Amino acid sequence: MRGIKITELRITPIRIPSEKPMWWIGGHYPETSKTIVEIETNEGLNSLGETQDVFTTCH
Numbered sequence: 001m002r003g004i005k006i007t008e009l010r011i012t013p014i015r016i017p018s019e020k021p022m023w024w025i026g027g028h029y030p031e032t033s034k035t036i037v038e039i040e041t042n043e044g045l046n047s048l049g050e051t052q053d054v055f056t057t058c059h
Contacts, residue, residue, distance in 0.1 A: 008040035 013035050021030040039047040 004045065005042045006039055007042050008038075010036075010038040012036040012038070 013033065015031045015033050017031045018029065021028060023029075033052075035051050037047075037049045037051065039049075
C-alpha cells in the first residue's frame with residue numbers, strides 16, 4: 001500500500017504562567033498547560049497543532 005506516511009512525530013508539553021492565578025472548582029491554577037504536536041510525512045508535508053494538556057494537575 002502506498003501513500004502518505006507519518007515519518008516523524010514530536011510531542012512537546014509546555015507551561016504558560018498566568019498573569020493572575022485562577023481559582024476553579026478543581027483547585028488553584030497558576031499556569032496553563034498545552035501540548036504542541038508536530039507531524040512530518042514521507043512526502044514532505046509538515047503539520048503543527050496544539051491541544052489542551054490532559055495530564056495537568058492542580059496546585
